[in-house]
Amino acid sequence: MNTTVNNGGDDLVQNRLLSYLQDQLPFKIEELKQVRKKVYLLRTQERSFILKGFSSYHRLKLQEAFTSSLMKEGFSKTYIFYEVAKEPPLFFDRTYYGCMEYLPPSKEVFTYYLKTDRLEGLELLKKFHDTTEKLVSRYQRVVPAYRQADKWRERATLFLNNLPVVRYFVQKEIINELLAWADWSLKGIEDEAWLFQSGKQVILHGDVAHHNFLRAKDQSLYLLDFDLVAIGAPHSDYLQYANRILPFMNWSFEDLRKYPILKSNLEEKGFLYALAFPTDIFREWNRVIRDRSYLDSVKIRPVLDLTVGQFAERQRFIKALKYAANEKNK
DSSP, rough: OOOOSSSHHHHHHHHHHHHHHHSSSSSSSEEEEEEEEEEEEEEEEEEEEEEEESSHHHHHHHHHHHHHHHHTTTOOOSSEEEEEOOSSSEEEEEEEEEEEEEEOSSSOOTTTHHHHHHHHHHHHHHHHHHHGGGGGGHTTTTBOOOOHHHHHHHHHHHHHHTTTHHHHOOOHHHHHEEEEEEHHHHHHHHHHHHHSSOOOOOEOOOOGGGEEEEEBSSEEEEEOOTTTEEEEOOOOOOOOOHHHHGGGTTTTTHHTTTSSSHHHHTSSSHHHHHHHHHHHHHHHHHHHHHHGGGGGGHHHHHHHHHIIIIHHHHHHHHHHHHHHHHHHHO
């Protein structure tokens, strides 16, 4: 039997978890390997599982029901949950655990560096939206509504509160430009609020980072982790997707228009305004300041690259956005 851990504290918790699982599961455990916080790869003689922790029983059951609904509606590119405990639910150290299907990964990982992967991820996200549009009425009482502008105002406010630290690393001219972009974006979103409040409603994924796409051993692409699902216009997921891939495209507005799904969104003024909001920069600075990891030169380096290293490219991108928005005002 193997357990794989990072340090002594993890070792103690994981040994206790292993002992608990041995008592609760009807098969012999051969390995328990931590993947990230409260997520483990569980190998048994019969099969392998992903063991994932949830903060509440409600969150666990929502995830189980939602992934099951996706499957029943024909979206098969995700995982399912298994009922494997002798006396469910699994509950350890104030955390509810679910056993999920293990999808063996390919050696070729999904990455936003590759245009083929960026296109494939976008197509999978569209299929997800096409499926979840059918599920909105079923889940509208248990899945929150997504408030795009409210979320960004909160993020901007926290960034403003963190400026004393940010100013230590970033020159004021860049900071002032970032704040001007945010202001232009939020004002434009208010003027075009209908884009996010009316029309087609879907269940959004809410976190389209590259690690939530999995290239499986059979080369199929899967969508993972629905912890941040919310009901809203699909534009919100596409905004986040565009924001995630643009650093790998040198912040090229013209190249972004070559993605058919995004091109149709770029015809909307509200989408153009929203793309200008530096949500990734605000998010990363808020995170490193919260965690105090800005004191670590290795951890602060990618945040500085995002903020300063890509500034000139991003500045050109914002100019292209403003030009496109002004053309639509004529």
